[in-house]
Amino acid sequence: xxxxxxxxxxxxxxxxxxxxxxxxxxxxxxxxxxxxxxxxxxxxxxxxxxxxxxxxxxxxxxxxxxxxxxxxxxxxxxxxxxxxxxxxxxxxxxxxxxxxxxxxxxxxxxxxxxxxxxxxxxxxxxxxxxxxxxxxxxxxxxxxxxxxxxxxxxxxxxxxxxxxxxxxxxxxxxxxxxxxxxxxxxxxxxxxxxxxxxxxxxxxxxxxxxxxxxxxxxxxxxxxxxxxxxxxxxxxxxxxxxxxxxxxxxxxxxxxxxxxxxxxxxxxxxxxxxxxxxxxxxxxxxxxxxxxxxxxxxxxxxxxxxxxxxxxxxxxxxxxxxx
Amino acid sequence: xxxxxxxxxxxxxxxxxxxxxxxxxxxxxxxxxxxxxxxxxxxxxxxxxxxxxxxxxxxxxxxxxxxxxxxxxxxxxxxxxxxxxxxxxxxxxxxxxxxxxxxxxxxxxxxxxxxxxxxxxxxxxxxxxxxxxxxxxxxxxxxxxxxxxxxxxxxxxxxxxxxxxxxxxxxxxxxxxxxxxxxxxxxxxxxxxxxxxxxxxxxxxxxxxxxxxxxxxxxxxxxxxxxxxxxxxxxxxxxxxxxxxxxxxxxxxxxxxxxxxxxxxxxxxxxxxxxxxxxxxxxxxxxxxxxxxxxxxxxxxxxxxxxxxxxxxxxxxxxxxxxxxxxxxxxxxxxxxxxxxxxxxxxxxxxxxxxxxxxxxxxxxxxxxxxxxxxxxxxxxxxxxxxxxxxxxxxxxxxxxxxxxxxxxxxxxxxxxxxxxxxxxxxxxxxxxxxxxxxxxxxxxxxxxxxxxxxxxxxxxxxxxxxxxxxxxxxxxxxxxxxxxxxxxxxxxxxxxxxxxxxxxxxxx
Numbered sequence: 001x002x003x004x005x006x007x008x009x010x011x012x013x014x015x016x017x018x019x020x021x022x023x024x025x026x027x028x029x030x031x032x033x034x035x036x037x038x039x040x041x042x043x044x045x046x047x048x049x050x051x052x053x054x055x056x057x058x059x060x061x062x063x064x065x066x067x068x069x070x071x072x073x074x075x076x077x078x079x080x081x082x083x084x085x086x087x088x089x090x091x092x093x094x095x096x097x098x099x100x101x102x103x104x105x106x107x108x109x110x111x112x113x114x115x116x117x118x119x120x121x122x123x124x125x126x127x128x129x130x131x132x133x134x135x136x137x138x139x140x141x142x143x144x145x146x147x148x149x150x151x152x153x154x155x156x157x158x159x160x161x162x163x164x165x166x167x168x169x170x171x172x173x174x175x176x177x178x179x180x181x182x183x184x185x186x187x188x189x190x191x192x193x194x195x196x197x198x199x200x201x202x203x204x205x206x207x208x209x210x211x212x213x214x215x216x217x218x219x220x221x222x223x224x225x226x227x228x229x230x231x232x233x234x235x236x237x238x239x240x241x242x243x244x245x246x247x248x249x250x251x252x253x254x255x256x257x258x259x260x261x262x263x264x265x266x267x268x269x270x271x272x273x274x275x276x277x278x279x280x281x282x283x284x285x286x287x288x289x290x291x292x293x294x295x296x297x298x299x300x301x302x303x304x305x306x307x308x309x310x311x312x313x314x315x316x317x318x319x320x321x322x323x
Numbered sequence: 324x325x326x327x328x329x330x331x332x333x334x335x336x337x338x339x340x341x342x343x344x345x346x347x348x349x350x351x352x353x354x355x356x357x358x359x360x361x362x363x364x365x366x367x368x369x370x371x372x373x374x375x376x377x378x379x380x381x382x383x384x385x386x387x388x389x390x391x392x393x394x395x396x397x398x399x400x401x402x403x404x405x406x407x408x409x410x411x412x413x414x415x416x417x418x419x420x421x422x423x424x425x426x427x428x429x430x431x432x433x434x435x436x437x438x439x440x441x442x443x444x445x446x447x448x449x450x451x452x453x454x455x456x457x458x459x460x461x462x463x464x465x466x467x468x469x470x471x472x473x474x475x476x477x478x479x480x481x482x483x484x485x486x487x488x489x490x491x492x493x494x495x496x497x498x499x500x501x502x503x504x505x506x507x508x509x510x511x512x513x514x515x516x517x518x519x520x521x522x523x524x525x526x527x528x529x530x531x532x533x534x535x536x537x538x539x540x541x542x543x544x545x546x547x548x549x550x551x552x553x554x555x556x557x558x559x560x561x562x563x564x565x566x567x568x569x570x571x572x573x574x575x576x577x578x579x580x581x582x583x584x585x586x587x588x589x590x591x592x593x594x595x596x597x598x599x600x601x602x603x604x605x606x607x608x609x610x611x612x613x614x615x616x617x618x619x620x621x622x623x624x625x626x627x628x629x630x631x632x633x634x635x636x637x638x639x640x641x642x643x644x645x646x647x648x649x650x651x652x653x654x655x656x657x658x659x660x661x662x663x664x665x666x667x668x669x670x671x672x673x674x675x676x677x678x679x680x681x682x683x684x685x686x687x688x689x690x691x692x693x694x695x696x697x698x699x700x701x702x703x704x705x706x707x708x709x710x711x712x713x714x715x716x717x718x719x720x721x722x723x724x725x726x727x728x729x730x731x732x733x734x735x736x737x738x739x740x741x742x743x744x745x746x747x748x749x750x751x752x753x754x755x756x757x758x759x760x761x762x763x764x765x766x767x768x769x770x771x772x773x774x775x776x777x778x779x780x781x782x783x784x785x786x787x788x789x790x791x792x793x794x795x796x797x798x799x800x801x802x803x804x805x806x807x808x809x810x811x812x813x814x815x816x817x818x819x820x821x822x823x824x825x826x827x828x829x830x831x832x
Contacts, residue, residue, distance in 0.1 A: 039648065040365030046655040053372060068729050072520025073503030080519060081730075109510050156780045162508050182780030187505035187769035188588070191651065195588060195644045199459040202777060218643045218665025289372075292661030 037078020039071040083112035090269035122258035122300035127228035158193035158205040169253035176247040274302040329677035345385025353393020357723020376660035408628040411600035415620030430563035433694030439626030443633030463774035468797035470767035495760020517732030526724035526733040534741020540713035573619035577626035585631025588646035599627030
């Protein structure tokens with residue numbers, strides 16, 4: 001039936017003489033759906049809604065993008081669906097979170113890997129930071145590591161779960177400092193992990209830069225270090241990176257968010273999306289809303305994202321090999 | 324008294340219009356099975372992009388308030404709880420509706436909701452700093468004991484016997500283990516792709532409550548003509564007020580339990596109604612009437628689930644931590660306008676923060692007025708012929724389950740659980756304990772694992788779970804709750820004659 005309709009459409013297009021050689025020239029002709037594998041209200045969902053709000057503009061795609069949430073099991077449910085069931089027709093986009101889905105695919109038990117998806121563009125990068133309670137005795141990462149050396153395995157710190165950016169950051173810290181730490185994954189995500197730090201249930205925590213920035217502004221936490229290559233000039237210019245504090249930690253844990261399509265989507269559609277979507281993210285309204293919400297943006301083109309995915313795959317395979 | 328100062332802002336034409344829109348829209352969304360308050364608020368977020376921060380929050384606050392209360396409509400009339408918060412309302416509310424007292428049940432539920440809701444918002448206004456500390460007091464060990472306390476409620480909740488209640492609670496606990504586990508990401512019992520994300524509570528809720536209902540309606544069908552003639556009694560609103568205020572114990576227990584439990588991040592909203600129902604049953608002089616269409620049941624459950632609305636926002640507004648999924652969505656609504664919640668919120672954006680809270684106060688009243696208005700009309704639902712009704716409920720059940728995460732898998736889960744529940748009900752098991760097990764399982768498990776991970780790294784498991792006054796207080800309540808249930812069971816057996824037992828058995832079959 002579907003083939004029949006496609007055939008008929010193609011025939012019709014040929015007859016009217018306006019058809020492009022590949023048959024995708026008019027894309028998009030109807031509203032597009034974008035799958036977010038986290039619940040409504042989460043950071044990924046929130047940002048996805050902002051960055052796609054101008055999709056209907058003439059200079060963007062000319063068609064609106066509707067967000068559909070498929071939450072569950074740390075994103076696995078949504079990405080499983082996206083890899084196995086989503087239609088590769090260009091009308092089904094998905095939001096990706098790096099390093100989450102790469103780490104999950106290395107861990108196993110899911111039906112996707114980086115080869116199942118084709119990236120389109122990246123909109124945001126939320127680095128992980130190390131936070132401690134506002135009244136904590138720790139004032140630098142050196143204090144934290146000294147404590148951990150004196151109490152092997154006794155430094156409890158929270159994060160949003162296993163095989164997510166926070167967990168990767170925790171593993172990197174353990175490896176770089178050469179100490180054993182007690183990483184406590186929280187079942188209520190980043191918000192739950194932050195609550196554990198503020199309530200004093202754990203001695204510290206890894207959390208998102210954007211959430212930690214708000215918690216610090218509210219006077220609840222101190223931010224001791226950023227798990228990224230450079231300081232965050234916009235939100236936290238005074239917080240040093242891990243590298244500056246003497247720990248060999250790169251940006252492997254930075255939570256990159258962006259748009260992708262399933263493998264098998266026609267190349268002309270991928271090209272069209274790759275050309276228009278980064279420009280859509282550059283829109284002034286999008287930028288100001290993202291800045292207002294404390295969400296750091298990092299716009300990357302398809303080629304840049306492809307390189308980033310490949311680099312992550314390599315780092316994470318090495319890092320997770322010991323687990 | 325700063326909140327009075329900004330009260331005027333609620334009544335500007337645009338703001339009040341949005342408040343009305345949010346309230347009426349919220350009632351309708353809330354009454355639609357499957358559209359939980361979280362979903363309703365999330366659906367409205369895109370509209371707030373175009374509004375001023377203040378206006379956006381008024382819309383969201385009003386919608387949050389009235390969706391919670393609106394869930395009672397489908398719970399009472401159709402026995403489909405719109406959200407976990409409304410489970411307890413079905414127990415007595417729906418029984419009342421089948422007796423033709425639907426109008427009364429709805430009126431009671433809206434009045435109780437408004438009173439509970441007002442109390443909750445006043446707590447938010449006056450006691451926020453104190454409550455913020457309380458919200459932080461619950462660590463993994465306390466949440467674990469709290470979940471265990473919930474488990475002890477299972478046995479006594481709406482069941483013909485404690486043993487059957489516990490058994491169906493266990494089924495719920497098992498269902499809760501399906502899927503990837505919350506902390507380790509291990510896969511458990513994933514025998515079909517539809518359950519890979521675990522059993523979502525809302526489709527399960529719809530299936531367990533609505534499907535047995537539908538099947539019963541179809542089977543009754545034509546065999547008994549009298550089944551279709553239910554006289555819907557008119558019930559003056561004045562009498563409903565009198566009734567609510569006469570049931571002071573239920574109202575007080577519902578309101579207070581709802582406010583306290585609603586405050587606890589991550590747990591509150593889902594179980595507040597059930598715990599309040601159970602407590603007021605235990606304290607009531609007419610506890611044997613609970614479950615048979617008793618007004619106290621509706622009052623306790625509905626006052627509790629709306630009392631929770633105000634306090635559930637405390638962690639968000641003071642600590643900038645969303646304590647519930649709905650609060651997380653509201654956080655998005657604030658952030659989009661560049662407003663960071665936290666202790667400074669009331670200093671930096673008093674106009675936004677106070678107008679938001681004021682609009683929830685006024686929203687409670689508007690919700691009550693509109694609710695009372697529709698109560699009279701909606702109660703005639705009981706007069707709809709069974710065959711038609713069954714078809715409508717089935718349609719709503721499928722729509723509601725699908726809309727949660729746009730997944731056919733959830734519809735299969737709903738249908739399977741519903742079909743199984745139909746047979747379980749024949750044997751005297753009931754759905755409420757099963758759902759409670761499903762809700763509490765992950766809370767107990769995740770907090771136990773987290774707690775023991777922290778404990779192993781620090782003081783040791785025994786010390787971690789058994790020191791501190793809050794742990795001991797919760798343990799004591801758990802023990803008391805178990806003793807009470809055992810005592811009641813023994814008493815009931817002692818005075819049950821053979822004839823009673825036979826009559827009970829016949830009533831079930």
